[in-house]
Amino acid sequence: MVAVDLLNGRLKLRHLVLVVVIAEQGSVLRAAEHLHLAQPAVTRALRELEQIVGAELFTRGPRGVRPTLFGDAFIEHARTVLAELRRAQERITGLARGDVGTVTIGTLLAGSNVLLPRAIAALKESRPGITVIVQEATFDTQVPRLLDGEIDLILGRLSPLGDEPALRQVSLYSEPVRLVARKDHPAHQALGLKLSDLLAYPWVLPLQQTSLWQELERVFAEEGLSLPANRVECTSILTVRSLLHDTDMVAALPELVATSDLALRTLPLPLTSIRRAVGVTLPARRPPTPSAQLMLDHLQAQASAIMPS
Template structure:
């Protein structure tokens, strides 16, 4: 099948992605500001070019077929590359406008990222910053497809992802925290075992921090606390720790900069968080993404001081 014979147009790619994202021809037409008959004609034209049915139309909307899912994945990747090409050209012209999409992890950098975004916007008000939060496994396909420019947060192993590379920004300890008036604070010689009778909020099972916490308990000959909430939303964790007697493990920068929670005197020496950026190995960064990376490096250096020296 030859798609580069002039029949397949950019509007076909935009149309397919819009229908897949909005779930119906009517909502896609509204999003594209087109009349529904025009969307229907364009979809028929596209399916005629490809020789397959892309969407099953029904009373509840349009559902992508196997062919539709495959085509929209490629269409989304092509559109992302075209966006990046356009931004690269305009960025080379003046460096004043553009868009950078940052993927952040649900247990990610809620101290570093806001500071870097603020610094970037102060220097380049015309650059739009888009932040998308998800787990690392969900971010990788977006990063490879070009929907996300870079992923910021705790570095995850990428041995099985040769198309990715990583830059370490800083390393920090992970501390156990509780509210200032938590009853365990009155207990002398506090140990990890003393905390088992209290409720905990811990990261999800598939996260690296959860695995490391489980190893800490195992090495101490202790079971995991029986009263658990599994959560990796930093805002929810903070609220639970602040408003209840729950105990959590949080990065030092978060634990020491939040006046309504405070570290407990129980060390988690083996657990350290390595924060960094995951990038596509072969795709060059757009000017806006490179500026974002520069500000992340600068803010990381300011946050951690001389104890951590981010790589050049």
């Protein structure tokens, strides 16, 4: 394999679009249909790109194509370049008009039921032309998409970044986590309720890869207990609420989630060791787009109103 110069003018933007679409479609034919091109034209363009790169980017098979090791590397960078170009377009448009654009928010459980809806409502009132996209997933799942430019920010409980230089965080407020059950749950009638008593009931727990899972595991360990074996693991607030409303399940939820639902009551077992900042995680090396900055401004304003310092 010879040395490759991708800056000699041969590599075109259409090559980047092409390779990403082929990877997403898994087939040259489907990619051609998606791009409204003839299949031979797409095949020629892919061969041209592979000559420029100096390596095969896809392996061909009876069921389509799959990226090679070189293809995976090139596609990752192509997606980043295209994301940056979309951001450049939005920034120019936003600077010119100040009232259009898109902001994509990755949400975790904390902040999603009170803070985010209020901030979105305030943003839409002042900038109705901005489209807001909300996507829910775990923090670990969202970080690569944040770094690739597919989402603009992550809202939720702030996880330790360690020595990760590619991310930065903005703290909005601190919120305790409370144990919650439906308001007529039998545990509310128990005298001298202990954590061990709640093992008699099923639980809704966060996913194992979340920091809240690890913190709950420590809380139980301090009492000489293991996490409940009878459990559902879930981070969808709609599913968690339905399970709590309709069953004897118990859950550990951010206080604002717990207290904003009149069908739920907190249990008298404070989790004093679990209190975390709710905030926003952003790329450290990429400034927010105008739309994302407006969203961040509204999140900060609404957080101050919800949890005044």
